[in-house]
Amino acid sequence: MVVDPTPAPQVTAPSPPPAPSPLVGGWSYPGNGRFYGAEPEFVELAIREDNGHLMGGLSVRFKPASGAESGLLQFGFSGEVRSASIQTFSLQTKNGDRGTIELIPGSAPNMLEVNFHVQRSDGKTQSGNMILVKKSASSL
Secondary structure, eight states: OOOOOSOOOOOOOOOOOOOOOTTOEEEEOOTTOOEESSOEEEEEEEEEEETTEEEEEEEEEEOOSTTOOOOOEEEEEEEEOOSSSSEEEEEEETTSOEEEEEEEEOSSTTEEEEEEEEEOTTSOEEEEEEEEEEOOGGGO
16 A cells, blocks of 8 residues: 655635625615705615725705705715725716715614715815615615
């Protein structure tokens, strides 16, 4: 009988894929939601993740103040997921204005605070701060 003195190669179990970010999914502003500043009339946020890179899009319309009409603001953002609980990304609106968005996990897993600031091309700043609720998977 011949014994091979070389040890058998080490076999490592495949590591499971990382869990998706809890930010991934569809989010919306509830009718009686919480906000700071301008009151949202409509907010929809969609976030997806690809290998630790988040991509999202937000559409928001604020309730008109003193008879002024409120247009729809839409923007996209993306960036690497960081280990911090608050995720901050650069954003760009549909018409090219730039700003930042913060995604802040809420007190419950189905809640997300969104805080954004946009420097508009007319020199004005537009911002919003509201608590969104995660949509159920069946409604996506």
